[in-house]
Amino acid sequence: MSVESAIDPRLSSAGSGWVDQVFGWVPKRLRNLGVIAALVFIAWVLFAANGRWTLVGQQVVAGLNTGSIAALAGLGLVVAYRATGVFNFAFAGIATISAFVMYELTFYHSVPRVIAxxxxxxxxxxxxxxxxDLVVFRSLERRSAGTAEKLVANLGVLILLLGIGAVVYGEQSxxxxxxxxxxxxxxxxxxxxAVPVSWAVxxxxxxxxxxxxxxxxxxRYTPLGRQVRAVVDRRGLAELCVVxxxxISMLSWAIGASFAALAGTLDAPQLGLQNGLFAIQILQTISVAVIARLRNIGAAIAAGLGLGVVQSLTSILHSPHYPSWLTWLPHVRDDIQVQIPILALLAFLLIYRTLDEAGTAGTGGLVTAAFGRNTRRSPAASFWGGLVILVGLVVIPLVLHGSNLQTAGEVVAFAVTFLSIVAVTGYSGHISLATSAFAGLGGYVTERLIQGRLPIPVGTAVGHVPVIVAMLIGGLLMVPVGIVIGYSALRRKGLILGLVTLAFAVIVNAFVFQSQSWFKNNNTSGVARPHFFGLSLQSDRRFLYFELVILALVLLLVRNLRSGVLGRILGAMRDSEKGAVSVGISLRRYKLLIFGASSFIAAIGGSLIAQQQGxxxxxxxxxxxxxxxxxxxxAVVVFGLSYRTSAIAAATLFVAFDVLVGKDQASLIIIGIIALFIGYLPGGLIGSLLRWFRGDSTDEASPMQRSLVAYALVQQRVESAPPVGDGLEPSAFAERLLTGSRR
Structure with a gap:
């Protein structure tokens, strides 16, 4: 039996050879390519070392040190996923909090390191x-929640833990x-x-x-292992067998969290401990679990150690000693070495088209459910409602002063950005975690053009571009970038699409935002506010009015995405892609459209954030x-992905709550707590309020409800079917038919 069969016996077969058993998690068409790539890399490193074998040995030993920690994190992810069907995004938060507790015990309370x-x-x-498991995921499992709901609840745990870390320990290192x-x-x-090996390694x-x-x-060898495999294979049948x-689920979550805690305590001394930054570095070890396809503990160990060794050996390529006949080979930049895990993550995500072996990835379930009125609003009601909102938007900036104006401006800027999440996830059902990357790129393009430079590394000088024009250019430039990301959604959905977009965000942050070639000394100049027909918008009150106009225009754009034929097409694509294809809808066209539109909105929002903060x-x-x-x-999920007003409400909580309590990132605790119970809040807070106060119903039932409906229909067909005889004599129904035929 192979190593992977220790977790899932379905992965082994009696007639397969040892190659298939050991490398069964790798698609056959990629095995030869992987071998060739490994041989090329080894040859490249050896040529670059040019006889410095001690250096090669030292880097291999150092890589085993970092790789073993990554392998631990990957093991925890694989075990938790195979036993529960949930990808544990919260492991980064668990690792961070565990590292802080370890630091607290050893530094402030002088507890011996082994005991701590x-x-x-x-x-x-x-x-x-x-x-x-007890508070969050057991209830979701009980009602057969979809992948999106579990993913959101998992992100809620991550946000809650990092919020606690931010409030208690701040952003200090x-x-x-x-x-x-x-x-x-x-x-x-x-x-x-000689190559020295430390006790740490x-x-x-x-x-x-x-x-x-x-x-x-x-x-493999205990009753507990057999019970875990039984729960993985058929949870319902396992329960019938008194398992x-x-x-088992609670134990699996505990084991996965224990591995995350172990990885956090071992990694913190090497990376340094800073709340948000440490979590991002830990999240990069997702690549280990992804390479193992979330199923194979042997592959997770090999991937972790392999990535560590490759990352360490790449340092030789910074200043290689190539032979004279190989001087044309390139050098490798420092930032590439640091980001090898995330580059591997993106590469393997693009190679693998699915990771959702457990659970349903296609629908958002109650996360994207919408609640509407049972009756249409009259034109008069719409007119007066719009008039009240318009008057409020005009009056509110007049009554705000000082820092309150700045806070209101940040709320509006973030609300515009959050509307891109409503568009791409709420309206089309695609999980995108790259909004911050598009917002940052939009702000970067605006800043460069305002300063009279092209938004490229060389920074060629051009004429100064007006702020509003620079905003529009930044938004339009992000449309093709969003379309490129949208191509990854053509055959991917759910978890794997979310990971692809997250990897894109991390890569943009590493190779653009933190790159010396894009930013001189990693700094940018101030971002000016616009002048409109000779009227300066430098004051906070005038700029707030400008932001409100932009918000109104973006709200109108998002409304048009939801209304009419386009809205119905996006809704059909969100609810069932197969059903949409069956009625002739071109998924390619509309997926690319929604990703391009959401990227444009996020870029405009990022530009507003930069202008508001200066x-x-x-x-x-x-x-x-x-x-x-x-x-x-x-933040958007907890208020409701399918509602435009959720973007405004989420921005208000995200920005204003921190100002109100006087503590940065305090809102994360509130967001995280609400996200834990998203399964009990169909359509988010706004959707639940509509359901409770208006008596509305969801436009999409939960998987359990759909199963009950299907069962009821089957029973109805059975009960209405002609009665079946006993095989020995005609039934009453058959007797009537026979009597009628004789006549």
């Missing part, structure tokens, strides 16, 4: 995992002490060519070997970071 590590890995981590000693344990070789490798061995032994599926803040943990994009998505 045992408390965190065997106590704090499993407790968080068990609570996640901490440096925990290493768990294992950095002193030399032994050396490989002798003399000048030995400890990390022993931990991953021990953890993997225990997992394999438990899943406590709830206990500068373009693209720091790794700033307001336009990839992690901020996850926060935005969660």
């Amino acid at each position: 590590m045992a408390i965190v890995v065997l106590g704090v981590g499993p407790l968080m995992g068990a609570l996640m 901490y440096q925990p002490n290493p768990i294992f000693s950095q002193s030399q344990a032994f050396q490989i070789g002798s003399g000048n060519g 030995v400890g990390d490798v022993l931990v991953i070997v021990a953890a993997a061995s225990i997992l394999i032994a438990v899943f 406590n599926a709830n206990r 500068t373009l803040n693209l720091q790794p943990s700033g307001p336009l970071s990839p992690l901020a994009g996850l926060y935005w998505f969660g």
